[in-house]
Amino acid sequence: MHSGLTIGEFAALTHLSVRTLRRYHEAGLLEPATVDTFTGYRYYSAEQIPPAQVIHRLRQLDVPLAEVKSILATDDPGRRADLITGHLRRLEEELDRTRSAVVSLRQLLRPEPADLQVELRSVPGRTVAAIGDRMALDGVVAWYDAAMAELDAAYPPAERTGPPGGRYANELFADGAGSVTVYRPVRDPRAAGRIEVVELPAVDLAITVHSGNHDGIDVSYGRLGAWVVAHALAVDGPIYETYVVGPRDTDVESQWRTEIGWPVFRLSA
Structure with missing residues (x-):
């Protein structure tokens, strides 16, 4: 027995x-x-x-x-915790991707607003403090957070003259990798560490505002792109984003506002 x-x-x-x-x-x-x-x-x-x-x-x-x-x-509690934590981190990232996809699908299932608010804006050339790099699309968010933290540390609020922005090469979206630049307009741009002084050229943009967090921002991109095709002449050039209100300003996501700027050819008035 x-x-x-x-x-x-x-x-x-x-x-x-x-x-x-x-x-x-x-x-x-x-x-x-x-x-x-x-x-x-x-x-x-x-x-x-x-x-x-x-x-x-x-x-x-x-x-x-x-x-x-x-x-x-493993008999090492620390090693065991690291292995489990690593998997939990991957699960959290997968949940973030799933949440973002759900938000996008819900927005796509709603009827598209006929009155999408788009502004044609001529943006003058600017000298800004910026950090740029070339990277894969799936690494942009983490890189952006680190770059903005570096810019924020170098330029306290009293030195800033406008909201931060980003410039994203077409290849980033088309090929999954490309050039990315984040920047802050400041009174006295100066190079330090990764920070460079960058001359942003004058550009004509078709601009719409994406409200809330970036879940579903791809839908706003798509609607703006469709508007440009129907109403303006798109030109080859990087996409601009301006973070008018973001997580560095408030924890209330419903108050976040991101301007998306699509380069266009604009006839003189």
């Missing part, structure tokens, strides 16, 4: 199915305490219940089997 828990009893206690327990045994993830050499029956010990429950929770979070095995194999 064998001591211990049968695979069925162990399955009931851990909420892991018999089929799953067999798969974990074959993968070397959770081996039975003993296996009857004659019948092949698997028996588990009570001490295996906590690690089995850990496995159950990790798998509920979609942690890959290989990572689960690494987590269980």
